[in-house]
Amino acid sequence: MAIQMNNDVVWLKQMAEDxxxxxxxxxxxxxxxxxEQQQEMKQSNKNSCVLGQLxxxxxxxxxxxxxxxxxAAQVGLSEVLExxxxxxxxxxxxxxxxxxxxxxxxxxxxxxxxxxxxxxDKHLEEAVVRFAAQSKPTxxxxxxxxEALEEFVKxxxxxxxxxxxxxK
Amino acid sequence: MIKKTMTLNLTSAExxxxxxxxxxxxxxxxxLIRQALRLYQMIEVRMERGEKLYMxxxxxxxxxxxxxx
Amino acid sequence: MNQxxxxxxxxxxxxxxxxxxxxxxADQLSEAEAQWKPVRKAAVNRMLHSxxxxxxxxxxxxxxxxxxxxxxxxxxxxxxAIKCFGIEKAGRWQGLMMLQLAGYCAKLEASRGKPLVYxxxxxxxxxxxxxxxxxxMYGLVGTRLIEAAIxxxxxxxFHGRVGLLxxxxxxxxxxxxxRMVRIEKAGHYGMAWYExxxxxxxxxxxxxKHGNTNE
Numbered sequence: 001m002a003i004q005m006n007n008d009v010v011w012l013k014q015m016a017e018d019x020x021x022x023x024x025x026x027x028x029x030x031x032x033x034x035x036e037q038q039q040e041m042k043q044s045n046k047n048s049c050v051l052g053q054l055x056x057x058x059x060x061x062x063x064x065x066x067x068x069x070x071x072a073a074q075v076g077l078s079e080v081l082e083x084x085x086x087x088x089x090x091x092x093x094x095x096x097x098x099x100x101x102x103x104x105x106x107x108x109x110x111x112x113x114x115x116x117x118x119x120x121d122k123h124l125e126e127a128v129v130r131f132a133a134q135s136k137p138t139x140x141x142x143x144x145x146x147e148a149l150e151e152f153v154k155x156x157x158x159x160x161x162x163x164x165x166x167x168k
Numbered sequence: 169m170i171k172k173t174m175t176l177n178l179t180s181a182e183x184x185x186x187x188x189x190x191x192x193x194x195x196x197x198x199x200l201i202r203q204a205l206r207l208y209q210m211i212e213v214r215m216e217r218g219e220k221l222y223m224x225x226x227x228x229x230x231x232x233x234x235x236x237x
Numbered sequence: 238m239n240q241x242x243x244x245x246x247x248x249x250x251x252x253x254x255x256x257x258x259x260x261x262x263a264d265q266l267s268e269a270e271a272q273w274k275p276v277r278k279a280a281v282n283r284m285l286h287s288x289x290x291x292x293x294x295x296x297x298x299x300x301x302x303x304x305x306x307x308x309x310x311x312x313x314x315x316x317x318a319i320k321c322f323g324i325e326k327a328g329r330w331q332g333l334m335m336l337q338l339a340g341y342c343a344k345l346e347a348s349r350g351k352p353l354v355y356x357x358x359x360x361x362x363x364x365x366x367x368x369x370x371x372x373x374m375y376g377l378v379g380t381r382l383i384e385a386a387i388x389x390x391x392x393x394x395f396h397g398r399v400g401l402l403x404x405x406x407x408x409x410x411x412x413x414x415x416r417m418v419r420i421e422k423a424g425h426y427g428m429a430w431y432e433x434x435x436x437x438x439x440x441x442x443x444x445x446k447h448g449n450t451n452e
Contacts, residue, residue, distance in 0.1 A: 002169055003388045005242045005257055005381065006442070012252060014444040015380050016245050018414050021367040023406040024379035027335070027358030028425065194351045199394030203352060206318040206339035213314050 051113045052086030057149040058103040060141050073102035109156030127155035245376035255326040263312045269330035276363040322385050324378055332378035334359040336386060343398055344423045345432050353398035354390040383415050387438045397438025402428040416441055
């Protein structure tokens with residue numbers, strides 16, 4: 001049985017009285033999408049904080065000021081500060097690549113943290129959580145921070161190598 | 169929508185269940201069968217995609233996989 | 238499966254003919270997305286330039302992230318429980334709605350557990366919304382889609398019962414115009430559950446002054 005829509009003008013006029021051209025969007029599908037977006041946002045915020053901590057510790061390991069880093073990496077100071085403060089939710093690939101070169105960090109790992117490359121497995125995710133839990137930027141790099149940084153850089157490097165192998 | 173008619177052979181026990189469910193769901197027997205078919209197909213398609221069907225115990229919140237299809 | 242219906246032209250305040258599609262294919266959903274996306278994008282840009290914050294814009298475009306292409310997957314599965322209706326005018330999609338006929342039941346005490354037509358999503362074209370364009374083009378698009386959902390519910394033997402999760406900005410429409418009953422505790426993700434009872438459906442189809450039917 002097909003649907004028979006009503007085209008009675010009296011009925012339509014009654015319905016049209018309240019027409020305000022407002023939003024009418026509905027649906028559980030939207031709710032699920034909203035949930036996914038919140039998860040994505042949480043993930044991207046978490047990663048940008050870790051990216052900031054990593055670059056900050058690596059900068060201090062090298063004894064560079066943010067200005068020194070900006071010059072060495074040939075990246076604008078405002079962009080360097082954005083990454084360092086963990087605010088870079090959508091960093092440019094060039095910025096991350098130049099920073100990785102100036103700080104001797106694996107470029108691919110940095111790209112994954114910055115959300116520019118898809119993470120290939122769970123190991124990086126776990127390492128991110130461990131690193132975020134251990135490191136806390138202070139004026140001087142403490143021994144535990146140094147260890148945390150080295151351990152995390154190792155995971156990033158191993159991760160990037162594995163990525164390259166699997167691409168072949 | 170063109171509809172086709174068929175004869176459905178049910179045991180008296182099955183007919184009793186059909187009538188009881190139709191009463192509880194406020195549906196005609198035909199509507200109930202059509203509804204059952206939609207649900208069966210939906211479950212089948214999702215399980216073929218690798219999804220699993222679970223039943224949750226209302227009180228203890230225990231989940232058990234339903235392997236009937 | 239197509240039929241001529243009337244919708245409201247905002248500019249002339251007169252009814253105008255449109256086509257109601259009782260079947261919408263995955264390709265047609267993609268077509269709608271291609272038509273709607275640039276309008277939404279232009280509106281977002283305009284708002285950004287006028288100094289509106291991204292949060293404000295997000296609130297206005299609660300639905301802007303809808304991606305019809307992903308939804309097309311459900312249609313491609315050939316599920317009997319899924320139906321998609323659309324309203325088209327002048328070669329452009331004015332509104333779309335996807336319905337699910339199985340898997341959802343009434344939550345109101347009087348009809349709890351009884352089947353209903355669940356609106357998986359409902360959307361009108363962005364050029365029909367006053368928050369997006371200065372001069373909306375067509376009205377009654379949502380009303381006619383809800384009418385179709387009620388009529389299908391009756392045909393399927395669900396007595397006009399319809400249920401949906403409404404976006405906060407759309408609540409007014411479902412509560413006032415569609416005479417649906419709000420059930421706060423049955424909602425998800427900050428969206429309230431709205432349900433149309435058998436009586437509410439009959440009143441909607443009959444027309445007349447709107448009174449609200451509360452639980």
